[in-house]
Amino acid sequence: MAATLNTQRQSFIDDGYPTLKTRIDRLDRLIDLLRVNKQRFSDALRADYRARSHFDSVVFDVLVPIESLKYLRKNTASWMKKESRGAKFPLNLLGADAHVFYQPLGVVGIVSPWNFPVQLTFSPLGNAISAGNRAMIKPSELTPETSALMAELIHNTFATEEIAVVNGGPDVASAFCGQAFDHLVFTGAPSVAKHVMRAAAENLVPLTLELGGKCPVIIGEGADLKAAVERTFTFKTMNAGQICLAPDYTYVKASQLEEFIQFARQFVESNFGTLNDNPDYGSVINARHRGRITSYIQEAHDRGYRVEALADDIGLAQPESHNKLAPTLVINPDSDAKIMCDEIFGPAMAVKTYDNIDSVCTEINAGERPLALYYFGSSKAEIQQIKLNTTSGGMVVNDIAAHVLQDTMPLGGVGHSGMGSYHGFDGFRQLSHAKAYYKQGLVSLTPYFKAPHTAKMLKLLEKVMG
Structure with a gap:
């Protein structure tokens, strides 16, 4: 598990900033994986539940995530563009540039639940890939057939350094949540989320929690x-x-x-x-x-x-x-x-x-x-x-x-029902770092702040800034 994380992180560093072409290619492979294997996913879900509607499995565990992935594919290019924030006057008139761009975090861990195990894996996974990240997935042990199928299909479709699946019981899940991910997404019960937060805290891993509630x-x-x-x-x-x-x-x-x-x-x-x-x-x-x-x-x-x-x-x-x-x-x-x-x-x-x-x-x-x-x-x-x-x-x-x-x-959610969000641009932004970029123009304010400080300069700054 730790070796896979290290492999993904090193590959992320070695490959440099992921291009739009790379992200779209990975999203396309996810879409194709779901399209081609609709019946296999339905069969696996029925085996796990013993009784589950084929309609529900295909529509909500396959078609809904396909729609979300298509939306990500359509909009990733625009989300990758810098957002101008406008430098303060008068620096903005003197060539200063202030903007934000969304930088991939690195390796995102995803702990997915058993109720809609495919949809609730591929939804945050799509956001992670759109944002330019690598991903490791821990599916639920309560749906073993579906989890094994996801592991097989992702292994056959992606290199380990792109996306990897880790299967196992509660002990594996606990170890997974204790890894030094760059972000961890957990979907499940609030009672379990408390343990996830404690494990993530050891490495100061930021979290997205989607927890439900009444x-x-x-x-x-x-x-x-x-x-x-x-x-x-x-x-x-x-x-x-x-x-x-x-x-x-x-x-x-x-x-x-x-x-x-x-x-x-x-x-x-x-x-x-x-x-x-x-x-x-x-x-x-x-x-x-x-x-x-x-x-x-x-x-x-x-x-x-x-x-x-x-x-x-x-x-x-x-x-x-x-x-x-x-x-x-x-x-x-x-x-x-x-x-x-x-x-x-x-x-x-x-x-x-x-x-x-x-x-x-x-x-x-x-x-x-x-x-x-x-x-x-x-x-x-x-x-x-x-x-x-x-x-x-x-x-x-x-x-x-x-x-x-x-x-x-x-x-x-909010409070007991979760923190953070995924879906669309909000998920892209959640799994990115909004990096502030500032380029100084013709004039710098630094000379006004250097020692020795004078009463005259303080009075000037109080007048301008206060």
């Missing part, structure tokens, strides 16, 4: 309730809700609660029917994670909360063979319930009724800051209030996670 949905004034439910549960059932941007809990007016539940049940029935044998409904990644989610639901039962399973064939007690679990609602749990304290990362959801938007903002602000917040409605006053008075990585109005498909916008 993303709320607010059904506000003027909302089309049926459309809101359909869009919310499209993402809550996709990959069995194992998405960092998936809705975790929903606020709905008390007068709309029963209709909300009815629409949710109708959505599951009309789009899936039965779930256990349905190839479009995926499984939870493993028995441990299924048990974690079912423990939230069981606690809700034990505490007397209303629990609504949206399908009957794979509930808590029904046997199944693929770690599937029916979408399940817990109505009005208290703030100390497990389902309200932990990120669910699965097909369960809390639903809370409310009277006014002020109380909703207060509750959201009392918790950790989420990766995203979703509002459905047409009230400009509510939208503005939520936009200005709550803090989240992103905010989407009248849809779920739509901002993740916009390569022009950053994807990143």
Whole structure:
């Protein structure tokens, strides 16, 4: 691992500043790798999950990163240009040049998760390559078939000094995060991120953390309730809700609660029917994670909360063979319930009724800051209030996670949901060093600052600068 890092760093130094041609060539190879191997990636993901939608695997783990890579390929040339910052007057009139250019960092480490293992590897990887870096990747051990396939394909497509994959379990991941990278990107759980930060701190490695969190949905004034439910549960059932941007809990007016539940049940029935044998409904990644989610639901039962399973064939007690679990609602749990304290990362959801938007903002602000917040409605006053008075990585109005498909916008959290961002120019900039460049013109100010200092000179500077 350390030898690979040293090889990449020395190659980065020996080759000098990476040209546009080099960067585009590497991006093209990444695009071709994904295009040619769509079916292999889908097969590997199904083997890892035991039940995963082919559609979801191809669209979200292959086609979405291809789109992002194409956007990077189109825009890298313009991002490589210097940004003029303008020297101060009167130096700007005397030939001074002040600009910033984005310089590659060197070797970027990428720790990718298991929920969308291909997309969440290739998205930051594309940014690293666009910015002119080398990259080392540690995929998740929870998706061994997909991780092995990525290692094989990248090994066959790139030299080790360009991109390398390191596979292994938690011990390997820990050692990986302790390497002296020039930047480390981690996508995963906040609890794990704390260990990643400690390991990176040993070498003062800067970090980008994309961590998820409890993303709320607010059904506000003027909302089309049926459309809101359909869009919310499209993402809550996709990959069995194992998405960092998936809705975790929903606020709905008390007068709309029963209709909300009815629409949710109708959505599951009309789009899936039965779930256990349905190839479009995926499984939870493993028995441990299924048990974690079912423990939230069981606690809700034990505490007397209303629990609504949206399908009957794979509930808590029904046997199944693929770690599937029916979408399940817990109505009005208290703030100390497990389902309200932990990120669910699965097909369960809390639903809370409310009277006014002020109380909703207060509750959201009392918790950790989420990766995203979703509002459905047409009230400009509510939208503005939520936009200005709550803090989240992103905010989407009248849809779920739509901002993740916009390569022009950053994807990143704030506080407990992460730091830094990737996607598009924001990712290019995150994985670059903004180097300040200044060339003095005809006149230098240095003579005004040299000793011996005089009262006359100080008075002049106070007049000019103060």
